[in-house]
Amino acid sequence: MLTAVQPWPRTEEEALAEQDRLRARVVTEPGPASPATVAGLDVAYDDSGDRLGAAVVVLDATDLSVRDTAVIKGRPAFPYVPGLFAFREVPALMAALEKLTVRPDVLICDGHGLAHPRRFGLASHLGVLTDLPSFGVGKTRLIGEWEPVGEARGSRSALVDAGETIGAVLRTQDGVKPVFVSAGHRIDLDGACALTLRLARRFRLPETTRAADRICRDLLR
């Protein structure tokens, strides 16, 4: 159903070259006006860090009911290196995506997209490999600076690096620590922020992320 993953980089040098190659395939466009389905993706690790569980959950964008779920167990495909994080989790996430029977209209990833040293974080990577609209919602920053964000839900501040807006620091709940939203592939920042707010009615993180987090965490126990 979705693109397969080829030979995987084994060194940082190879991973950097792969990012350079794939970055050229990122498409900049507004994104789906009103997606019918939204997917959340997440990975959890066991105590040793040798095993992981990946989950993808597809929700109905209107009522948030679960339309499909796919999980897989595996091993990290790369050490954790800031800026090369995608190489660790993408193979497992792609394998889970391939098990889906419902094609999601947009992928919402745990991590960053454009808000990355080379403008190609996990969300961009998964978007390009699947050619689905994708964006990232991170809990902490990787790069970039921003001005203080208003305390009210919906307030946002531009995340800037080297004079370029690479994402948004978005408040999803009054007085609660904001999240970091950035475009991945085939969706723009405004669309990503709007969708994030719609999916985070009650909690800091979008329901997609919360659902995926719960499922892959249970998978390891």
Next chain:
DNA sequence: GCGACAG
């Protein structure tokens, strides 16, 4: 040389 550093 010293911090910073998605998950």
Next chain:
DNA sequence: ATCTTGTCGC
């Protein structure tokens, strides 16, 4: 990511 309950600060 994960180890971890109560406790510190406003």
